[in-house]
Amino acid sequence: MIISKSLTFAEEMKDTMTQPLILHAYDPDEMIYVAENILKKFPDQRIFTLTGDLGAGKTTFVKALAKELGIDENISSPTFSIVHEYGSGDEIIYHFDLYRLKNELELFEIGFEEYLDGEHYVLIEWPELAQKFLPEQYVSLKFEVEDENSRRIICSIENA
Numbered sequence: 001m002i003i004s005k006s007l008t009f010a011e012e013m014k015d016t017m018t019q020p021l022i023l024h025a026y027d028p029d030e031m032i033y034v035a036e037n038i039l040k041k042f043p044d045q046r047i048f049t050l051t052g053d054l055g056a057g058k059t060t061f062v063k064a065l066a067k068e069l070g071i072d073e074n075i076s077s078p079t080f081s082i083v084h085e086y087g088s089g090d091e092i093i094y095h096f097d098l099y100r101l102k103n104e105l106e107l108f109e110i111g112f113e114e115y116l117d118g119e120h121y122v123l124i125e126w127p128e129l130a131q132k133f134l135p136e137q138y139v140s141l142k143f144e145v146e147d148e149n150s151r152r153i154i155c156s157i158e159n160a
Helices: 028-041 058-068 104-109 112-116 127-133
Strands: 021-025 047-051 083-088 091-097 121-125 137-145 151-159
Touching (some): 028 151, 047 127, 058 121, 058 137, 091 112, 104 112, 104 127, 121 127
Parallel strands (some): 047 121, 047 137, 091 121
Antiparallel strands (some): 021 151, 083 091, 137 151
16 A cells, blocks of 8 residues: 555555555655554554665654654664653653664663564664564554665564
């Protein structure tokens, strides 16, 4: 399923939740449409894994999702701090970048499991180490570079 901003959401959502949702952003500014559609497609989901090469658009997506949720903060990759928290009240995002972690013990030591137990959004870049900690169901977002500005995002519900 390909979603573009030119189609209505109802037309695009004819497939069931079991079918992957494929979105395109043809420039970084269109990532807001990707975030909007993901929130509509997965309204009850709060845990999202983000995979893709460096520069594929993972942090750009986090910025767009925060904006869509009404969070007006400076969003950056938490590569060195491992996790950033954005928002307040009902709309909080925990943004993880696990690229620098070496083992599951490091996740345990930072209290990673506790972040997953709440009702807030948890976005995890480089989630490979976190697989055994993830809940029974979460959303996988796979970012693919199509060209210098275009990105393809494949979204699906995963069952751990």
